[in-house]
Amino acid sequence: MSKLETPISMVRPGQIEFGMGVAKRLGTWAEGKDVRRVLVISDAFNAERIDVLGLNGEVVVFGDVKGEPDTADLDRVLHAANGANADLIVGFGGGSAMDLAKFAAVLASSSQRLPDVVGAGKVAEPRTVALAQVPTTSGTGSEAGIRALVTDPQTKAKLAVESIHMLADIAVIDPSLTFSVPPKVTAATGIDAMAHCVEAFTNRKSHPAIDIYALEGVRLVGRYLARAVRDGQDVEARAGLSLASLYGGYCLGPVNTAGGHALAYPLGTRWHVAHGAANALIFPHVLAFNTPAVLEKTKAILEALGLAPSDDIGSVFEAAHEFCASLGIEMQLSELGVAADDLGTMADDAFAIRRLLDNNPRELSRADILSIYEAAY
Known part of the structure; x- marks a missing residue:
């Protein structure tokens, strides 16, 4: 069998907005979905500029994402997500912020915990919260994918989770958000x-x-x-x-x-x-x-x-x-x-x-x- 005949599955976020100045389209999309409570998961720098997203309603920001997050970082994000009770979770930053947003979307208020879902296809239930991804760097491509990774501090290994339930409802790629990257x-x-x-x-x-x-x-x-x-x-x-x-x-x-x-x-x-x-x-x-x-x-x-x-x-x-x-x-x-x-x-x-x-x-x-x-x- 040639590779052309090999079966393959391809998925994309439900909606992709791409181009200079499209960041505010996230707010328009959220308003059309009657979103009232939003949790933005971000690093400290991007947490200071969430206004560019045009979000309305009650917006809670977790702005303490760091590079190479570990399971303790994930626990803090999940605590924030459980408290926010959001209709929409937004990953706003690089791959770390977007991956943590994926975890929060499927694990917050869920009976499953991280060890239950490590691997492929182990997230048991569709999420009940909307997920948006807004990259501010040009590297990880996490906005388009169904995988998320976090480090186990004991073993120093990456724990990878793959699930269709981690796919964003909307990805907003605004290159102007990357101008500040050194x-x-x-x-x-x-x-x-x-x-x-x-x-x-x-x-x-x-x-x-x-x-x-x-x-x-x-x-x-x-x-x-x-x-x-x-x-x-x-x-x-x-x-x-x-x-x-x-x-x-x-x-x-x-x-x-x-x-x-x-x-x-x-x-x-x-x-x-x-x-x-x-x-x-x-x-x-x-x-x-x-x-x-x-x-x-x-x-x-x-x-x-x-x-x-x-x-x-x-x-x-x-x-x-x-x-x-x-x-x-x-x-x-x-x-x-x-x-x-x-x-x-x-x-x-x-x-x-x-x-x-x-x-x-x-x-x-x-x-x-x-x-x-x-x-x-």
């Missing part, structure tokens, strides 16, 4: 969006219905990321990255990521490296490693980024590494405070993430993973 964060989150697309495109579960979004997402990053890093007010570049991030989100539902994300996760859970920065540092290594298994797709990725296509692993690595480094991204683990004697434990952590490693086009052994960490050190 250059380094812009670069790192842009590579995260690209990594979603690349890992879906080269995935063992890749599918032509998703490839079209994946490759176009890579092209958008190649065309616009450096421009947005140079000038955060570049309207076209910001819009291009917002679209790339959305396309990356389209890739995550039916296909998901692979080895790159598996190797990036321990950097965040153990050393609190921002998710985008971790993905950027790992990206050239895994792209090069996978090249023999997906040669033509690797060439297509390089061309989409505006780089010279090659079937040589060394050349692939050098081109991808230079692409990331030229954006000002730190490309050495040692410079991020990671201890050399922790690389083996990180390799153990990454090798255990079978839900992603099993998607990788080339088998990644623990020894391979450790070698990549050592090369990146």
